[in-house]
Amino acid sequence: MINPDAELILEISDLHASVDDQPILKGVDLKIHAGEIHAVMGRNGSGKSTLSKVLAGHPSYKVSKGKVLFRGEDLLVLEPEVRARIGVFLGFQYPVEIPGVSNLEFLRVSTNSRRKQLEVEELDPFAFEELVRSRLNLLQMDPIFLERSVNEGFSGGEKKRNEILQMALLEPIFSILDETDSGLDIDALRIVAAGVNELSKKETAILLITHYQRLLNEITPDYVHVMGFGKILRTGGSELALELEKSGYEWLEEESVSPLRP
Amino acid sequence: MVRRRICIAFKAVSMSFHDSKWFNSLPTPKGDLEKIQRRGREYLDLIGMPKKSDEAWRFTDLSRLSSLFNLPFLLNNPTNKIRKNIPLPSSKFEGFQLVISPGFDPLESVDLPDGFTQLSTAELDGILGRTIDKCSCNDEWLVAVNNSCTYRVLGLRINGDNLPPLELVLDSREDAFVATRIVLIVESKTKFDLFQVLLGKNNSAHSHLLEMHIGSDACVNHGWLARGTKESGYFATLAIEQDIRSQYAFSSVQEGWSFGRLEQKIVQESGYASTALRGLQVSKGKEQIVNNSTIRFDGPEGVLDQLQKAIAVDYSHSIFNGSIEVPRIAQRTSASQLSRNLLLSKHARIDTKPQLKIVADDVKCTHGATVSQLQEEQVFYMLSRGISHEDAMRLLLKGYCEEIVRTLPVSGSRWGVLSNLLEGV
Numbered sequence: 100m101i102n103p104d105a106e107l108i109l110e111i112s113d114l115h116a117s118v119d120d121q122p123i124l125k126g127v128d129l130k131i132h133a134g135e136i137h138a139v140m141g142r143n144g145s146g147k148s149t150l151s152k153v154l155a156g157h158p159s160y161k162v163s164k165g166k167v168l169f170r171g172e173d174l175l176v177l178e179p180e181v182r183a184r185i186g187v188f189l190g191f192q193y194p195v196e197i198p199g200v201s202n203l204e205f206l207r208v209s210t211n212s213r214r215k216q217l218e219v220e221e222l223d224p225f226a227f228e229e230l231v232r233s234r235l236n237l238l239q240m241d242p243i244f245l246e247r248s249v250n251e252g253f254s255g256g257e258k259k260r261n262e263i264l265q266m267a268l269l270e271p272i273f274s275i276l277d278e279t280d281s282g283l284d285i286d287a288l289r290i291v292a293a294g295v296n297e298l299s300k301k302e303t304a305i306l307l308i309t310h311y312q313r314l315l316n317e318i319t320p321d322y323v324h325v326m327g328f329g330k331i332l333r334t335g336g337s338e339l340a341l342e343l344e345k346s347g348y349e350w351l352e353e354e355s356v357s358p359l360r361p
Numbered sequence: 362m363v364r365r366r367i368c369i370a371f372k373a374v375s376m377s378f379h380d381s382k383w384f385n386s387l388p389t390p391k392g393d394l395e396k397i398q399r400r401g402r403e404y405l406d407l408i409g410m411p412k413k414s415d416e417a418w419r420f421t422d423l424s425r426l427s428s429l430f431n432l433p434f435l436l437n438n439p440t441n442k443i444r445k446n447i448p449l450p451s452s453k454f455e456g457f458q459l460v461i462s463p464g465f466d467p468l469e470s471v472d473l474p475d476g477f478t479q480l481s482t483a484e485l486d487g488i489l490g491r492t493i494d495k496c497s498c499n500d501e502w503l504v505a506v507n508n509s510c511t512y513r514v515l516g517l518r519i520n521g522d523n524l525p526p527l528e529l530v531l532d533s534r535e536d537a538f539v540a541t542r543i544v545l546i547v548e549s550k551t552k553f554d555l556f557q558v559l560l561g562k563n564n565s566a567h568s569h570l571l572e573m574h575i576g577s578d579a580c581v582n583h584g585w586l587a588r589g590t591k592e593s594g595y596f597a598t599l600a601i602e603q604d605i606r607s608q609y610a611f612s613s614v615q616e617g618w619s620f621g622r623l624e625q626k627i628v629q630e631s632g633y634a635s636t637a638l639r640g641l642q643v644s645k646g647k648e649q650i651v652n653n654s655t656i657r658f659d660g661p662e663g664v665l666d667q668l669q670k671a672i673a674v675d676y677s678h679s680i681f682n683g684s685i686e687v688p689r690i691a692q693r694t695s696a697s698q699l700s701r702n703l704l705l706s707k708h709a710r711i712d713t714k715p716q717l718k719i720v721a722d723d724v725k726c727t728h729g730a731t732v733s734q735l736q737e738e739q740v741f742y743m744l745s746r747g748i749s750h751e752d753a754m755r756l757l758l759k760g761y762c763e764e765i766v767r768t769l770p771v772s773g774s775r776w777g778v779l780s781n782l783l784e785g786v
Contacts, residue, residue, distance in 0.1 A: 155745050158737070183747035195742040199760025205743070208756065212747035248760065265746060 105133040108304040114165035116153045123149040125329030134301040139308045141326035147308045151277045155189035184216035186272030190262040197249040205249045210268045234267040238294045255282025263294045275306045280314040292317030312344040327352045381430040401508025420680045420712045425620045429566035429594040435537035452775040456526035463534045476524045480516030492572035496600040496626035503596050507570040516544040526554035533565040540568040549576035554770040556584040561593025569597035577604040583611045584769040589618030596622040605631035612639040612768040625654040632660020638667040641765040644677030655684040658691035665696035673709035684716040692723045700730040
């Protein structure tokens with residue numbers, strides 16, 4: 100939902116970042132307002148996941164230039180846990196398995212960290228269980244997931260649902276969903292997409308990272324960006340995704356490098 | 362006379378034994394166990410203290426071991442009848458508890474529940490040492506130490522499939538060296554939960570030896586919690602003999618010992634049996650904690666599933682040696698051993714060594730060992746959910762330990778194992 104007067108949630112300017120001394124992001128510019136859903140598409144290695152990790156504060160990714168403002172404040176100086184507490188959420192492409200740590204306890208501790216930041220009363224185990232069960236219904240998840248270790252032995256689809264469950268509990272301002280559609284069959288995709296749509300509010304924003312149009316059939320983006328060579332090559336509406344589905348990325352990449360060719 | 366002879370021999374071999382308070386406080390061999398006491402002392406007489414050149418003691422802090430022998434031996438007789446400060450949990454226990462404390466007969470004024478009977482002196486005479494022989498550990502130094510100072514043995518025969526869990530609490534005494542010895546005969550088809558708790562005291566040493574014969578088709582779930590305190594030391598040998606088609610699950614937790622050493626000796630004597638071993642060593646400060654396991658398959662189609670974990674912080678040292686022996690007779694053995702270790706300080710040290718001796722040609726044996734820090738991706742995943750670094754570490758360590766702790770027999774939960782383990786890590 101585009102509203103030019105809405106709050107500017109995220110402003111990325113000339114962002115350069117590297118991992119293992121390998122430059123990946125080479126000048127990303129992006130503005131996201133409240134109420135908007137942005138999709139970022141691009142080939143493998145184009146920098147999509149790097150962008151998500153940099154925004155979430157992964158210690159392996161080093162920012163060499165540029166700035167990121169979250170609601171007007173410098174995001175890059177904050178520790179990853181602080182970013183999460185103030186409302187930045189990353190739905191992982193490959194959610195991490197943590198044997199021995201109960202999913203229920205993990206969800207409760209993380210939810211209470213966010214609630215503390217919001218100055219809302221923290222939940223005891225009983226009150227939290229009530230809350231989490233209501234959110235489970237949103238994603239049609241079996242309560243048995245709560246008893247298991249975090250993501251351990253979960254199928255690909257179950258892991259992705261568990262990510263969206265966390266999003267539902269943390270109620271972030273800005274969510275980055277990194278290839279949430281990968282590993283999902285069509286039914287699971289619809290359930291997850293319905294959950295994301297339900298959680299999308301006029302005061303929040305979402306950045307979807309995906310390879311495929313099929314997710315965008317379920318979640319309609321306001322903007323579609325194509326990444327390549329570590330920057331955003333083209334921005335358009337949802338019709339751009341359809342064009343990519345039909346013609347691939349090659350024409351766009353050629354177009355963006357052609358001015359440099361002799 | 363015998364005492365004098367041993368003194369002279371020790372002087373020749375190892376001054377530390379001769380000079381030790383432990384040695385000088387040992388009573389003259391006597392009673393029903395005199396033969397065993399003499400055998401132990403003769404062995405020590407010959408061998409002396411362990412040396413760094415012995416593979417089994419290569420990583421051991423021998424000075425710390427020696428210091429435990431500077432404590433006087435406390436004979437388990439009525440004159441030492443002072444029981445104090447045994448921190449038993451107050452929660453209700455739906456089982457049967459025996460406390461073995463210096464100076465006390467654990468069976469005094471106790472009615473054994475149905476299915477448990479005390480072994481007579483004559484029975485013990487025929488059984489004592491048999492499982493040690495079967496496990497080929499009669500010539501081991503720790504066994505010899507226990508033999509040298511065994512003056513009382515708790516022997517039980519266990520029979521039935523609806524038995525209450527047995528909790529055996531082994532108490533130590535401040536400023537003293539104590540020894541305990543237990544023989545358990547688990548009859549065929551018996552199902553039985555055993556939880557042993559060994560408690561250290563300040564400036565104490567404890568030598569423990571368990572012999573357990575598990576009959577055919579029997580099923581034993583055995584837990585071991587060794588909880589020390591500052592300047593406490595212990596060494597225990599658990600010798601287990603498994604008959605055909607028996608199932609033996611063992612879970613151990615060791616923590617808080619200035620020096621702690623657990624030796625597991627298991628033999629599947631006729632095959633078709635299964636053994637599951639789970640172990641956790643947590644060392645802090647300058648502690649040194651050792652876990653050595655040896656399993657031998659003396660029959661076909663035996664199964665082993667072993668997971669050993671350790672957490673080492675500060676300046677501590679954790680050691681694991683896991684030996685698996687598969688002779689020719691043990692065809693179609695399936696054994697897996699995994700040693701996963703967390704090294705959480707640059708000054709701490711972990712030594713882990715799998716040893717596989719495989720002669721049979723139709724077997725499946727796997728092993729692996731890792732020493733690492735907490736996984737960065739797991740930590741980041743938690744941070745990305747707003748969890749503080751401190752809480753993330755706590756949750757990850759709890760989860761790491763939980764994988765072992767949850768396999769302890771039910772009564773383990775009332776000992777607050779997890780909260781105790783993570784204190785100060």
